Amino acid sequence: MKLGNIVELLDAKVLCGDDMDMEIQTACGSDMMSDALAFIEDQAMLLTGLINPQSVRTAEMLDMRCICFVRGKMPGDDVVELARERGITVLTTRYRMFSACGKLYQAGLRGGDC
Amino acid sequence: MSNKSSVEPITQQYVIPGTDFTRAGEASSKVKTILKRLGYDPDAIRRVAIAMYEGEINMVIHAHGGTAKVEIFPDRVEIALCDQGPGISDVSKAMEEGYSTAPDEVRALGFGAGMGLPNMKKCSDDMRVHSIIGKGTDVYMTIRVRGTGN
Numbered sequence: 001m002k003l004g005n006i007v008e009l010l011d012a013k014v015l016c017g018d019d020m021d022m023e024i025q026t027a028c029g030s031d032m033m034s035d036a037l038a039f040i041e042d043q044a045m046l047l048t049g050l051i052n053p054q055s056v057r058t059a060e061m062l063d064m065r066c067i068c069f070v071r072g073k074m075p076g077d078d079v080v081e082l083a084r085e086r087g088i089t090v091l092t093t094r095y096r097m098f099s100a101c102g103k104l105y106q107a108g109l110r111g112g113d114c
Numbered sequence: 115m116s117n118k119s120s121v122e123p124i125t126q127q128y129v130i131p132g133t134d135f136t137r138a139g140e141a142s143s144k145v146k147t148i149l150k151r152l153g154y155d156p157d158a159i160r161r162v163a164i165a166m167y168e169g170e171i172n173m174v175i176h177a178h179g180g181t182a183k184v185e186i187f188p189d190r191v192e193i194a195l196c197d198q199g200p201g202i203s204d205v206s207k208a209m210e211e212g213y214s215t216a217p218d219e220v221r222a223l224g225f226g227a228g229m230g231l232p233n234m235k236k237c238s239d240d241m242r243v244h245s246i247i248g249k250g251t252d253v254y255m256t257i258r259v260r261g262t263g264n
Binding site: 031032033034035038048050052053054055057058060061062063078086 | 160227
């Protein structure tokens with residue numbers, strides 16, 4: 001699925017990154033970075049409500065290409081800047097975690113674990 | 115460990131600041147950048163990055179920071195994480211998934227699920243933990259790598 005489709009499905013605001021043709025095949029949702037680091041293998045996108053810099057660091061360590069903050073959360077400029085430096089696209093959506101993940105799943109995005 | 119190979123490693127040393135949670139991960143990020151530049155296998159780089167990042171987080175959460183020494187060999191990366199924190203009273207218990215002594219405020223930051231040390235072990239080919247109560251904890255990890263540009 002192209003990033004542009006994800007932005008549309010989630011009615012998301014793009015905070016950094018401009019490659020809307022980027023392909024995202026798998027995603028995961030977690031507010032616990034510990035769990036993300038332990039269980040994620042090759043997902044390209046993280047949906048989270050955690051807006052501190054460690055969400056970006058976690059995505060970076062896991063080679064993820066996109067973070068989407070849910071529940072309308074807006075990260076600080078420092079967090080967006082860190083993501084920009086590391087080449088990670090940042091989105092924010094008003095949808096809650098369950099709804100955001102559900103919309104993407106319904107449209108064909110998978111978790112990579114099934 | 116140096117007798118394993120006659121090749122001189124690329125050595126990096128970092129001070130992990132213990133007072134600023136937002137800076138945890140900077141050293142791991144730098145190591146990841148170096149390994150990418152050297153052309154190591156992406157999966158191996160990710161294992162190094164995750165293992166070291168978890169270690170950095172642990173040092174910040176539990177030990178007011180510490181030091182990290184990273185030695186990059188053609189066939190492996192060795193990481194030594196040393197702190198002067200309170201020590202781990204039961205290392206085998208700390209290695210169990212889900213066991214955590216982290217306070218609630220750490221969980222609010224996205225960590226403290228009791229997955230740190232087990233995940234470090236999972237990402238490493240060899241890991242040893244030496245801990246003395248009241249003195250500190252040293253963690254040594256070796257991660258085998260492939261596909262270097264050397």
